[in-house]
Amino acid sequence: MTECVLGVDLGTSSVKVTAVSRTGEIIAQEGMDFPLQQPQPGYAEQDPEDWVSAATVSIVRLILKDKLTPDQIVGISYSGQMHGLVLLDDNNEVLRPAMLWNDTRSTQQRQEIMAKMGSRFVDITHNKPLEGFTLPKLLWVKENQPEIFQNAKTMLLPKDYLRFRMTGQLAIDYSDATGTVMFDVDKQQWSKEILDAFDIPETICPPLVRSIDETGNINEWYAEYSGLSTHTKTFGGGADNACGAVGAGIDGPTKVLSSIGTSGVILKYEPEKETNYDGVIQYEDHAIPNAYYSMGVTLAAGFSLSWFKKTFAENEDFTAVVDSAAKSTVGANGLLFAPYIVGERAPYADADIRGSFIGIDGIHQRHDFVRAVLEGIIFSFRDILDLYEAKGNQFETVISIGGGAKSPLWQQIQANIFNVKVVSLQNEQGPGLGAAMLAAVGLGWYHDIPECAKTFIQFKDVFLPEPDNVEKYRQLHQIYRKIYPSTKEITHELVDFRRDHQR
Numbered sequence: 001m002t003e004c005v006l007g008v009d010l011g012t013s014s015v016k017v018t019a020v021s022r023t024g025e026i027i028a029q030e031g032m033d034f035p036l037q038q039p040q041p042g043y044a045e046q047d048p049e050d051w052v053s054a055a056t057v058s059i060v061r062l063i064l065k066d067k068l069t070p071d072q073i074v075g076i077s078y079s080g081q082m083h084g085l086v087l088l089d090d091n092n093e094v095l096r097p098a099m100l101w102n103d104t105r106s107t108q109q110r111q112e113i114m115a116k117m118g119s120r121f122v123d124i125t126h127n128k129p130l131e132g133f134t135l136p137k138l139l140w141v142k143e144n145q146p147e148i149f150q151n152a153k154t155m156l157l158p159k160d161y162l163r164f165r166m167t168g169q170l171a172i173d174y175s176d177a178t179g180t181v182m183f184d185v186d187k188q189q190w191s192k193e194i195l196d197a198f199d200i201p202e203t204i205c206p207p208l209v210r211s212i213d214e215t216g217n218i219n220e221w222y223a224e225y226s227g228l229s230t231h232t233k234t235f236g237g238g239a240d241n242a243c244g245a246v247g248a249g250i251d252g253p254t255k256v257l258s259s260i261g262t263s264g265v266i267l268k269y270e271p272e273k274e275t276n277y278d279g280v281i282q283y284e285d286h287a288i289p290n291a292y293y294s295m296g297v298t299l300a301a302g303f304s305l306s307w308f309k310k311t312f313a314e315n316e317d318f319t320a321v322v323d324s325a326a327k328s329t330v331g332a333n334g335l336l337f338a339p340y341i342v343g344e345r346a347p348y349a350d351a352d353i354r355g356s357f358i359g360i361d362g363i364h365q366r367h368d369f370v371r372a373v374l375e376g377i378i379f380s381f382r383d384i385l386d387l388y389e390a391k392g393n394q395f396e397t398v399i400s401i402g403g404g405a406k407s408p409l410w411q412q413i414q415a416n417i418f419n420v421k422v423v424s425l426q427n428e429q430g431p432g433l434g435a436a437m438l439a440a441v442g443l444g445w446y447h448d449i450p451e452c453a454k455t456f457i458q459f460k461d462v463f464l465p466e467p468d469n470v471e472k473y474r475q476l477h478q479i480y481r482k483i484y485p486s487t488k489e490i491t492h493e494l495v496d497f498r499r500d501h502q503r
Protein backbone atom coordinates (compact mmCIF):
# COMPACT_ATOMS: atom_id res chain seq x y z
CA MET A 1 0.00 0.00 0.00
CA THR A 2 1.48 3.36 -1.08
CA GLU A 3 0.89 5.98 1.61
CA CYS A 4 -0.28 9.35 0.31
CA VAL A 5 -1.33 12.82 1.40
CA LEU A 6 -4.23 14.84 0.03
CA GLY A 7 -3.90 18.50 -0.93
CA VAL A 8 -7.39 19.99 -0.90
CA ASP A 9 -7.46 23.18 -2.97
CA LEU A 10 -10.66 25.09 -2.23
CA GLY A 11 -10.73 27.54 -5.13
CA THR A 12 -13.48 29.92 -6.16
CA SER A 13 -14.79 27.96 -9.12
CA SER A 14 -14.17 24.46 -7.78
CA VAL A 15 -12.43 22.27 -5.25
CA LYS A 16 -9.55 20.12 -6.51
CA VAL A 17 -8.18 17.27 -4.40
CA THR A 18 -4.74 15.92 -5.30
CA ALA A 19 -3.35 12.67 -3.85
CA VAL A 20 0.45 12.62 -3.74
CA SER A 21 2.75 9.77 -2.67
CA ARG A 22 5.76 10.15 -0.40
CA THR A 23 7.96 10.27 -3.52
CA GLY A 24 5.98 13.17 -4.96
CA GLU A 25 4.01 11.19 -7.54
CA ILE A 26 0.50 12.52 -8.18
CA ILE A 27 -1.45 9.29 -7.97
CA ALA A 28 -4.96 10.67 -8.43
CA GLN A 29 -6.83 13.95 -8.72
CA GLU A 30 -10.54 14.69 -8.45
CA GLY A 31 -12.55 17.88 -8.30
CA MET A 32 -15.98 19.41 -8.46
CA ASP A 33 -17.35 22.85 -9.41
CA PHE A 34 -19.68 24.95 -7.29
CA PRO A 35 -21.66 28.10 -8.07
CA LEU A 36 -20.98 31.76 -7.30
CA GLN A 37 -23.89 34.08 -6.48
CA GLN A 38 -23.75 37.73 -7.60
CA PRO A 39 -27.19 39.04 -6.57
CA GLN A 40 -26.25 42.75 -6.76
CA PRO A 41 -23.41 44.81 -8.25
CA GLY A 42 -20.30 44.12 -6.17
CA TYR A 43 -21.74 41.12 -4.31
CA ALA A 44 -20.01 37.70 -4.53
CA GLU A 45 -21.21 34.93 -2.23
CA GLN A 46 -21.05 31.17 -1.85
CA ASP A 47 -22.80 28.65 0.36
CA PRO A 48 -20.14 27.05 2.60
CA GLU A 49 -22.14 23.82 2.45
CA ASP A 50 -21.33 23.66 -1.29
CA TRP A 51 -17.62 23.58 -0.39
CA VAL A 52 -18.15 20.68 2.00
CA SER A 53 -20.27 18.75 -0.51
CA ALA A 54 -17.86 19.30 -3.41
CA ALA A 55 -14.80 18.35 -1.32
CA THR A 56 -16.58 15.24 -0.06
CA VAL A 57 -17.67 14.15 -3.54
CA SER A 58 -14.05 14.54 -4.67
CA ILE A 59 -12.75 12.47 -1.75
CA VAL A 60 -15.42 9.79 -2.29
CA ARG A 61 -14.36 9.59 -5.96
CA LEU A 62 -10.73 9.15 -4.90
CA ILE A 63 -11.81 6.19 -2.79
CA LEU A 64 -14.43 4.58 -5.06
CA LYS A 65 -13.17 5.47 -8.53
CA ASP A 66 -9.41 5.82 -8.07
CA LYS A 67 -9.32 3.00 -5.50
CA LEU A 68 -7.38 4.80 -2.78
CA THR A 69 -7.92 3.02 0.51
CA PRO A 70 -8.81 5.13 3.57
CA ASP A 71 -5.77 3.79 5.46
CA GLN A 72 -3.52 4.84 2.63
CA ILE A 73 -4.50 8.51 3.12
CA VAL A 74 -2.35 9.45 6.10
CA GLY A 75 -2.53 13.25 5.98
CA ILE A 76 -4.61 16.07 4.53
CA SER A 77 -3.89 19.74 4.20
CA TYR A 78 -5.68 22.66 2.65
CA SER A 79 -5.24 25.55 0.26
CA GLY A 80 -8.07 28.06 0.30
CA GLN A 81 -9.47 31.02 -1.60
CA MET A 82 -8.44 33.91 0.64
CA HIS A 83 -10.24 36.59 2.68
CA GLY A 84 -13.78 35.09 2.51
CA LEU A 85 -15.90 35.69 5.61
CA VAL A 86 -17.71 32.73 7.16
CA LEU A 87 -19.61 33.56 10.36
CA LEU A 88 -20.64 30.89 12.86
CA ASP A 89 -23.03 31.17 15.81
CA ASP A 90 -22.40 29.61 19.21
CA ASN A 91 -23.53 26.22 17.90
CA ASN A 92 -21.00 26.61 15.07
CA GLU A 93 -23.84 26.92 12.54
CA VAL A 94 -23.26 29.16 9.50
CA LEU A 95 -25.11 32.47 9.93
CA ARG A 96 -25.13 33.81 6.35
CA PRO A 97 -23.63 32.99 2.93
CA ALA A 98 -19.86 33.51 2.80
CA MET A 99 -18.79 36.92 1.45
CA LEU A 100 -15.87 36.23 -0.88
CA TRP A 101 -12.57 37.92 -1.76
CA ASN A 102 -14.15 39.37 -4.93
CA ASP A 103 -17.12 40.84 -3.05
CA THR A 104 -16.61 44.61 -3.17
CA ARG A 105 -19.73 45.93 -1.44
CA SER A 106 -17.74 47.32 1.53
CA THR A 107 -16.31 50.53 0.04
CA GLN A 108 -17.92 52.59 2.81
CA GLN A 109 -16.33 50.40 5.49
CA ARG A 110 -12.95 50.64 3.71
CA GLN A 111 -13.25 54.43 3.93
CA GLU A 112 -14.31 54.30 7.58
CA ILE A 113 -11.26 52.19 8.47
CA MET A 114 -8.90 54.60 6.71
CA ALA A 115 -10.63 57.63 8.26
CA LYS A 116 -10.22 56.15 11.74
CA MET A 117 -6.74 54.64 11.53
CA GLY A 118 -5.06 56.00 8.38
CA SER A 119 -1.43 55.01 7.89
CA ARG A 120 -1.33 53.32 11.31
CA PHE A 121 -3.54 50.59 9.81
CA VAL A 122 -1.03 50.05 6.98
CA ASP A 123 1.85 49.99 9.51
CA ILE A 124 0.16 47.21 11.49
CA THR A 125 -1.16 45.02 8.67
CA HIS A 126 1.23 46.03 5.83
CA ASN A 127 -1.95 46.31 3.73
CA LYS A 128 -4.68 48.80 2.95
CA PRO A 129 -8.18 47.82 4.07
CA LEU A 130 -9.43 46.98 0.56
CA GLU A 131 -12.99 45.75 0.03
CA GLY A 132 -11.77 42.25 -0.79
CA PHE A 133 -10.25 41.69 2.64
CA THR A 134 -12.11 40.26 5.61
CA LEU A 135 -12.30 43.17 8.08
CA PRO A 136 -14.31 45.51 5.80
CA LYS A 137 -16.74 42.64 5.19
CA LEU A 138 -17.11 42.01 8.91
CA LEU A 139 -17.83 45.72 9.44
CA TRP A 140 -20.36 45.64 6.60
CA VAL A 141 -22.20 42.84 8.43
CA LYS A 142 -21.94 44.78 11.71
CA GLU A 143 -23.50 47.87 10.13
CA ASN A 144 -26.02 46.27 7.78
CA GLN A 145 -27.00 43.01 9.48
CA PRO A 146 -26.51 43.79 13.19
CA GLU A 147 -28.65 40.83 14.29
CA ILE A 148 -26.25 38.48 12.47
CA PHE A 149 -23.18 40.24 13.87
CA GLN A 150 -24.56 39.96 17.40
CA ASN A 151 -24.98 36.21 17.02
CA ALA A 152 -21.55 35.73 15.43
CA LYS A 153 -19.27 33.84 17.77
CA THR A 154 -16.52 32.78 15.35
CA MET A 155 -15.10 34.05 12.07
CA LEU A 156 -13.49 31.51 9.75
CA LEU A 157 -11.95 31.66 6.30
CA PRO A 158 -13.15 29.21 3.63
CA LYS A 159 -10.55 26.43 3.98
CA ASP A 160 -10.78 26.70 7.78
CA TYR A 161 -14.52 26.10 7.63
CA LEU A 162 -13.91 23.03 5.50
CA ARG A 163 -11.33 21.73 7.96
CA PHE A 164 -13.67 22.48 10.86
CA ARG A 165 -16.35 20.29 9.25
CA MET A 166 -13.84 17.47 8.79
CA THR A 167 -12.31 17.63 12.27
CA GLY A 168 -14.55 19.71 14.55
CA GLN A 169 -11.55 21.96 15.37
CA LEU A 170 -11.46 25.73 14.91
CA ALA A 171 -8.18 27.18 13.61
CA ILE A 172 -6.66 29.56 11.07
CA ASP A 173 -3.11 29.59 9.74
CA TYR A 174 -0.91 32.70 9.64
CA SER A 175 -1.07 33.17 5.85
CA ASP A 176 -4.85 33.43 5.89
CA ALA A 177 -4.79 35.46 9.13
CA THR A 178 -2.76 38.23 7.42
CA GLY A 179 -5.39 38.31 4.66
CA THR A 180 -8.07 39.29 7.18
CA VAL A 181 -6.18 42.60 7.82
CA MET A 182 -6.96 42.10 11.52
CA PHE A 183 -3.48 40.70 12.14
CA ASP A 184 -0.37 42.52 13.34
CA VAL A 185 2.41 41.43 10.98
CA ASP A 186 5.27 42.66 13.17
CA LYS A 187 3.93 41.13 16.40
CA GLN A 188 2.57 38.01 14.63
CA GLN A 189 -0.69 38.07 16.58
CA TRP A 190 -4.25 39.35 16.18
CA SER A 191 -4.12 43.14 16.37
CA LYS A 192 -5.76 44.27 19.60
CA GLU A 193 -5.46 47.85 18.39
CA ILE A 194 -7.52 47.17 15.24
CA LEU A 195 -10.05 44.94 17.00
CA ASP A 196 -10.57 47.55 19.75
CA ALA A 197 -10.85 50.39 17.23
CA PHE A 198 -13.82 48.70 15.58
CA ASP A 199 -15.28 47.10 18.69
CA ILE A 200 -14.75 43.53 17.54
CA PRO A 201 -14.33 40.92 20.28
CA GLU A 202 -11.03 39.06 19.97
CA THR A 203 -12.92 35.83 20.69
CA ILE A 204 -14.32 35.97 17.15
CA CYS A 205 -10.79 35.26 15.83
CA PRO A 206 -9.92 31.55 15.73
CA PRO A 207 -6.70 30.15 17.25
CA LEU A 208 -3.60 30.64 15.09
CA VAL A 209 -1.64 27.64 13.82
CA ARG A 210 1.30 27.26 11.45
CA SER A 211 0.55 25.81 8.03
CA ILE A 212 2.48 22.63 8.85
CA ASP A 213 0.96 22.18 12.32
CA GLU A 214 -1.37 19.30 13.08
CA THR A 215 -5.01 20.39 13.39
CA GLY A 216 -6.64 17.17 14.53
CA ASN A 217 -7.73 13.89 12.97
CA ILE A 218 -10.76 13.35 10.76
CA ASN A 219 -13.69 13.07 13.18
CA GLU A 220 -16.19 10.22 13.46
CA TRP A 221 -18.94 12.10 11.62
CA TYR A 222 -16.80 13.07 8.65
CA ALA A 223 -15.24 9.60 8.48
CA GLU A 224 -18.70 8.10 8.12
CA TYR A 225 -19.79 10.81 5.64
CA SER A 226 -16.74 10.56 3.37
CA GLY A 227 -15.28 7.09 3.86
CA LEU A 228 -12.03 8.53 5.24
CA SER A 229 -10.39 7.00 8.30
CA THR A 230 -10.31 8.64 11.74
CA HIS A 231 -6.57 7.87 11.71
CA THR A 232 -6.01 10.49 9.00
CA LYS A 233 -4.36 13.63 10.35
CA THR A 234 -5.06 17.16 9.11
CA PHE A 235 -2.63 20.08 8.94
CA GLY A 236 -3.07 23.87 9.02
CA GLY A 237 -2.75 24.58 5.30
CA GLY A 238 -2.60 28.06 3.84
CA ALA A 239 -3.95 30.77 1.61
CA ASP A 240 -4.21 29.52 -1.96
CA ASN A 241 -1.57 31.91 -3.21
CA ALA A 242 0.82 30.94 -0.41
CA CYS A 243 0.25 27.27 -1.24
CA GLY A 244 0.57 28.00 -4.97
CA ALA A 245 3.96 29.60 -4.31
CA VAL A 246 5.02 26.56 -2.23
CA GLY A 247 3.85 24.17 -4.97
CA ALA A 248 5.61 26.19 -7.67
CA GLY A 249 8.92 26.46 -5.81
CA ILE A 250 8.95 30.26 -5.56
CA ASP A 251 11.85 30.49 -3.15
CA GLY A 252 13.97 33.50 -4.07
CA PRO A 253 14.14 36.97 -5.59
CA THR A 254 14.53 35.99 -9.27
CA LYS A 255 11.43 33.81 -9.53
CA VAL A 256 7.90 35.17 -9.73
CA LEU A 257 4.59 33.32 -9.64
CA SER A 258 1.90 33.94 -12.24
CA SER A 259 -1.37 32.35 -11.22
CA ILE A 260 -4.47 32.34 -13.41
CA GLY A 261 -7.28 30.96 -11.29
CA THR A 262 -10.58 32.80 -10.94
CA SER A 263 -8.37 35.71 -9.86
CA GLY A 264 -4.95 36.46 -11.27
CA VAL A 265 -1.84 36.90 -9.17
CA ILE A 266 1.74 38.04 -9.62
CA LEU A 267 3.57 36.96 -6.46
CA LYS A 268 7.06 37.43 -5.05
CA TYR A 269 8.79 35.63 -2.17
CA GLU A 270 9.77 38.00 0.66
CA PRO A 271 12.31 36.87 3.26
CA GLU A 272 11.87 39.92 5.52
CA LYS A 273 8.96 40.65 7.85
CA GLU A 274 9.88 44.34 7.84
CA THR A 275 9.18 44.88 4.11
CA ASN A 276 6.16 47.10 3.60
CA TYR A 277 4.84 48.21 0.19
CA ASP A 278 2.47 50.70 1.88
CA GLY A 279 -0.42 48.52 0.81
CA VAL A 280 0.04 49.21 -2.92
CA ILE A 281 1.02 45.56 -3.26
CA GLN A 282 -0.43 43.06 -0.77
CA TYR A 283 1.89 41.69 1.93
CA GLU A 284 1.18 38.35 3.60
CA ASP A 285 2.66 35.79 5.94
CA HIS A 286 3.73 32.72 3.97
CA ALA A 287 2.73 29.12 4.49
CA ILE A 288 6.48 28.55 4.92
CA PRO A 289 7.32 29.23 8.59
CA ASN A 290 9.04 32.61 9.12
CA ALA A 291 8.72 33.67 5.47
CA TYR A 292 6.47 36.18 3.70
CA TYR A 293 5.25 37.04 0.23
CA SER A 294 3.88 40.02 -1.63
CA MET A 295 1.47 40.03 -4.57
CA GLY A 296 -0.67 42.10 -6.88
CA VAL A 297 -4.12 40.71 -7.67
CA THR A 298 -6.25 41.02 -10.80
CA LEU A 299 -9.77 40.35 -9.59
CA ALA A 300 -11.11 38.75 -12.77
CA ALA A 301 -8.41 36.77 -14.60
CA GLY A 302 -9.75 33.26 -15.31
CA PHE A 303 -13.13 34.68 -14.34
CA SER A 304 -13.05 37.01 -17.39
CA LEU A 305 -12.35 34.09 -19.69
CA SER A 306 -15.01 31.92 -18.03
CA TRP A 307 -17.49 34.78 -18.28
CA PHE A 308 -16.72 35.15 -22.00
CA LYS A 309 -17.03 31.41 -22.61
CA LYS A 310 -20.29 31.12 -20.64
CA THR A 311 -21.80 34.14 -22.40
CA PHE A 312 -20.67 33.58 -25.99
CA ALA A 313 -19.67 29.92 -26.33
CA GLU A 314 -21.63 28.11 -23.65
CA ASN A 315 -21.85 24.67 -25.23
CA GLU A 316 -18.37 24.52 -26.71
CA ASP A 317 -15.27 22.84 -25.38
CA PHE A 318 -13.24 25.22 -23.15
CA THR A 319 -9.87 24.29 -24.64
CA ALA A 320 -11.16 24.64 -28.22
CA VAL A 321 -12.45 28.15 -27.46
CA VAL A 322 -9.11 29.15 -25.91
CA ASP A 323 -7.15 27.60 -28.79
CA SER A 324 -9.23 29.56 -31.33
CA ALA A 325 -7.25 32.64 -30.22
CA ALA A 326 -4.36 31.29 -32.34
CA LYS A 327 -6.41 32.22 -35.44
CA SER A 328 -6.13 35.87 -34.42
CA THR A 329 -2.94 37.95 -34.29
CA VAL A 330 -0.71 39.55 -31.68
CA GLY A 331 -2.93 42.42 -30.53
CA ALA A 332 -6.12 40.61 -31.65
CA ASN A 333 -6.27 42.55 -34.91
CA GLY A 334 -6.42 45.83 -33.02
CA LEU A 335 -8.81 44.83 -30.23
CA LEU A 336 -8.06 45.38 -26.54
CA PHE A 337 -9.85 44.02 -23.48
CA ALA A 338 -9.60 45.40 -19.93
CA PRO A 339 -10.56 42.65 -17.45
CA TYR A 340 -12.19 44.87 -14.81
CA ILE A 341 -15.49 43.00 -14.93
CA VAL A 342 -15.92 42.80 -11.14
CA GLY A 343 -13.84 45.89 -10.31
CA GLU A 344 -10.07 45.79 -9.77
CA ARG A 345 -7.57 45.50 -6.94
CA ALA A 346 -4.07 46.09 -8.40
CA PRO A 347 -2.71 48.38 -9.61
CA TYR A 348 -6.05 50.22 -9.43
CA ALA A 349 -7.86 49.60 -6.15
CA ASP A 350 -11.23 50.50 -7.62
CA ALA A 351 -14.36 48.49 -6.81
CA ASP A 352 -16.50 50.32 -9.37
CA ILE A 353 -14.31 50.23 -12.48
CA ARG A 354 -15.74 47.88 -15.10
CA GLY A 355 -14.29 46.11 -18.13
CA SER A 356 -14.27 47.07 -21.78
CA PHE A 357 -13.47 45.92 -25.27
CA ILE A 358 -11.77 48.82 -27.07
CA GLY A 359 -11.40 49.14 -30.84
CA ILE A 360 -14.18 46.84 -32.03
CA ASP A 361 -14.06 46.80 -35.83
CA GLY A 362 -16.34 45.30 -38.48
CA ILE A 363 -13.57 42.83 -39.35
CA HIS A 364 -13.40 41.29 -35.89
CA GLN A 365 -14.50 37.71 -35.38
CA ARG A 366 -15.09 35.79 -32.20
CA HIS A 367 -11.54 34.44 -32.10
CA ASP A 368 -10.26 38.05 -31.97
CA PHE A 369 -12.38 38.62 -28.87
CA VAL A 370 -10.99 35.45 -27.25
CA ARG A 371 -7.46 36.60 -28.06
CA ALA A 372 -8.17 40.07 -26.65
CA VAL A 373 -9.44 38.50 -23.40
CA LEU A 374 -6.30 36.34 -23.02
CA GLU A 375 -4.04 39.30 -23.77
CA GLY A 376 -5.95 41.84 -21.65
CA ILE A 377 -5.62 39.64 -18.57
CA ILE A 378 -1.85 39.43 -19.07
CA PHE A 379 -1.59 43.18 -19.70
CA SER A 380 -3.13 43.64 -16.28
CA PHE A 381 -0.45 41.26 -14.87
CA ARG A 382 2.14 43.39 -16.73
CA ASP A 383 0.86 46.42 -14.79
CA ILE A 384 1.69 44.56 -11.55
CA LEU A 385 5.10 43.48 -12.83
CA ASP A 386 5.76 47.13 -13.64
CA LEU A 387 5.14 47.99 -9.97
CA TYR A 388 7.74 45.43 -8.93
CA GLU A 389 10.24 46.52 -11.58
CA ALA A 390 9.80 50.15 -10.52
CA LYS A 391 11.02 49.01 -7.08
CA GLY A 392 14.17 47.56 -8.61
CA ASN A 393 13.12 43.90 -8.94
CA GLN A 394 14.21 41.93 -12.00
CA PHE A 395 12.89 38.43 -12.57
CA GLU A 396 14.54 35.61 -14.52
CA THR A 397 11.73 33.08 -14.41
CA VAL A 398 7.95 33.21 -14.21
CA ILE A 399 6.32 30.01 -12.97
CA SER A 400 2.82 29.67 -14.31
CA ILE A 401 0.06 27.86 -12.40
CA GLY A 402 -3.73 27.68 -12.11
CA GLY A 403 -6.41 26.69 -14.61
CA GLY A 404 -5.05 29.20 -17.14
CA ALA A 405 -1.76 27.27 -17.24
CA LYS A 406 -3.56 24.50 -19.14
CA SER A 407 -3.12 26.63 -22.28
CA PRO A 408 0.34 26.66 -23.97
CA LEU A 409 -0.77 29.60 -26.13
CA TRP A 410 -1.63 31.67 -23.05
CA GLN A 411 1.77 30.88 -21.53
CA GLN A 412 3.55 31.99 -24.71
CA ILE A 413 1.54 35.24 -24.55
CA GLN A 414 2.76 35.63 -20.96
CA ALA A 415 6.42 35.10 -21.98
CA ASN A 416 6.04 37.78 -24.64
CA ILE A 417 4.17 40.32 -22.54
CA PHE A 418 6.47 39.80 -19.53
CA ASN A 419 9.61 39.47 -21.67
CA VAL A 420 10.67 36.79 -19.19
CA LYS A 421 10.96 33.00 -19.54
CA VAL A 422 7.77 31.22 -18.41
CA VAL A 423 7.92 27.70 -16.97
CA SER A 424 4.95 25.43 -16.33
CA LEU A 425 4.50 22.63 -13.79
CA GLN A 426 3.88 18.97 -14.68
CA ASN A 427 0.46 19.47 -13.12
CA GLU A 428 -0.91 23.01 -13.16
CA GLN A 429 -2.56 22.58 -9.74
CA GLY A 430 0.17 24.40 -7.80
CA PRO A 431 -1.99 25.23 -4.74
CA GLY A 432 -3.13 21.60 -4.35
CA LEU A 433 0.46 20.38 -4.62
CA GLY A 434 1.56 23.05 -2.13
CA ALA A 435 -1.13 21.91 0.31
CA ALA A 436 0.00 18.29 -0.10
CA MET A 437 3.57 19.42 0.64
CA LEU A 438 2.41 21.05 3.89
CA ALA A 439 0.89 17.72 4.96
CA ALA A 440 4.04 15.85 3.89
CA VAL A 441 6.23 18.14 6.02
CA GLY A 442 3.68 18.14 8.87
CA LEU A 443 3.80 14.34 8.94
CA GLY A 444 7.58 14.44 9.16
CA TRP A 445 8.14 12.84 5.75
CA TYR A 446 10.45 15.77 5.03
CA HIS A 447 12.44 17.98 7.36
CA ASP A 448 11.16 21.22 5.78
CA ILE A 449 9.48 22.64 2.68
CA PRO A 450 12.67 23.22 0.63
CA GLU A 451 13.60 19.56 1.16
CA CYS A 452 10.11 18.41 0.14
CA ALA A 453 10.18 20.72 -2.91
CA LYS A 454 13.21 18.86 -4.32
CA THR A 455 11.11 15.70 -4.62
CA PHE A 456 7.58 17.02 -5.15
CA ILE A 457 8.00 19.82 -7.70
CA GLN A 458 8.42 18.83 -11.34
CA PHE A 459 8.50 21.35 -14.15
CA LYS A 460 7.18 20.74 -17.65
CA ASP A 461 7.47 23.28 -20.50
CA VAL A 462 9.55 26.42 -21.02
CA PHE A 463 8.19 29.35 -23.06
CA LEU A 464 10.82 31.85 -24.20
CA PRO A 465 10.09 35.48 -25.15
CA GLU A 466 9.93 36.02 -28.94
CA PRO A 467 11.67 39.38 -29.59
CA ASP A 468 9.36 40.62 -32.42
CA ASN A 469 6.25 39.86 -30.39
CA VAL A 470 7.79 41.29 -27.21
CA GLU A 471 8.15 44.61 -29.01
CA LYS A 472 4.60 44.52 -30.40
CA TYR A 473 3.21 43.78 -26.94
CA ARG A 474 5.32 46.54 -25.42
CA GLN A 475 3.63 49.02 -27.75
CA LEU A 476 0.18 47.54 -27.14
CA HIS A 477 0.66 47.74 -23.38
CA GLN A 478 1.28 51.49 -23.67
CA ILE A 479 -2.16 51.77 -25.33
CA TYR A 480 -3.75 49.36 -22.81
CA ARG A 481 -2.57 51.54 -19.91
CA LYS A 482 -4.74 54.38 -21.17
CA ILE A 483 -7.93 52.33 -20.80
CA TYR A 484 -8.27 52.68 -17.02
CA PRO A 485 -8.12 56.52 -16.86
CA SER A 486 -10.22 56.82 -20.02
CA THR A 487 -13.03 54.52 -18.91
CA LYS A 488 -13.08 55.17 -15.16
CA GLU A 489 -15.73 57.88 -15.13
CA ILE A 490 -18.00 56.24 -17.72
CA THR A 491 -17.98 52.84 -16.06
CA HIS A 492 -18.51 54.32 -12.58
CA GLU A 493 -21.59 56.07 -13.92
CA LEU A 494 -22.86 52.82 -15.40
CA VAL A 495 -22.40 50.96 -12.10
CA ASP A 496 -24.24 53.79 -10.29
CA PHE A 497 -27.02 53.64 -12.87
CA ARG A 498 -27.37 49.91 -12.29
CA ARG A 499 -27.46 50.34 -8.51
CA ASP A 500 -30.13 53.06 -8.82
CA HIS A 501 -32.31 50.98 -11.12
CA GLN A 502 -31.72 47.52 -9.62
CA ARG A 503 -35.09 45.88 -9.14
Ligand SMILES: Nc1ncnc2c1ncn2[C@@H]1O[C@H](COP(=O)(O)OP(=O)(O)O)[C@@H](O)[C@H]1O
Nearest residue numbers: 011012013014261262302303305402403404407
Ligand atom coordinates in the same frame (compact mmCIF):
# COMPACT_ATOMS: atom_id res chain seq x y z
N1 LIG B 1 -8.55 24.64 -20.94
C1 LIG B 1 -8.31 25.80 -20.37
N2 LIG B 1 -7.43 26.67 -20.89
C2 LIG B 1 -7.19 27.86 -20.30
N3 LIG B 1 -7.81 28.27 -19.18
C3 LIG B 1 -8.68 27.46 -18.61
C4 LIG B 1 -8.99 26.18 -19.16
N4 LIG B 1 -9.92 25.60 -18.37
C5 LIG B 1 -10.17 26.48 -17.37
N5 LIG B 1 -9.43 27.59 -17.52
C6 LIG B 1 -9.43 28.79 -16.65
O1 LIG B 1 -9.06 28.36 -15.35
C7 LIG B 1 -9.83 29.10 -14.40
C8 LIG B 1 -9.99 28.28 -13.15
O2 LIG B 1 -8.72 28.00 -12.63
P1 LIG B 1 -8.58 27.36 -11.19
O3 LIG B 1 -7.12 27.40 -10.88
O4 LIG B 1 -9.25 26.05 -11.16
O5 LIG B 1 -9.41 28.43 -10.35
P2 LIG B 1 -9.92 28.47 -8.85
O6 LIG B 1 -8.78 27.93 -8.01
O7 LIG B 1 -10.21 29.90 -8.61
O8 LIG B 1 -11.16 27.63 -8.73
C9 LIG B 1 -11.15 29.38 -15.07
O9 LIG B 1 -11.70 30.61 -14.63
C10 LIG B 1 -10.82 29.38 -16.55
O10 LIG B 1 -10.82 30.69 -17.09
Ligand SMILES: O=C(CO)[C@@H](O)[C@H](O)COP(=O)(O)O
Nearest residue numbers: 011012081082101261262263
Ligand atom coordinates in the same frame (compact mmCIF):
# COMPACT_ATOMS: atom_id res chain seq x y z
O1 LIG C 1 -8.15 37.54 -3.15
C1 LIG C 1 -7.25 36.84 -3.57
C2 LIG C 1 -5.86 37.07 -3.11
O2 LIG C 1 -5.71 38.20 -2.31
C3 LIG C 1 -7.55 35.74 -4.53
O3 LIG C 1 -6.39 35.32 -5.19
C4 LIG C 1 -8.24 34.60 -3.84
O4 LIG C 1 -7.33 33.96 -2.98
C5 LIG C 1 -8.92 33.66 -4.81
O5 LIG C 1 -8.06 32.82 -5.48
P1 LIG C 1 -8.48 31.87 -6.73
O6 LIG C 1 -9.77 31.24 -6.44
O7 LIG C 1 -8.47 32.72 -7.94
O8 LIG C 1 -7.34 30.88 -6.74
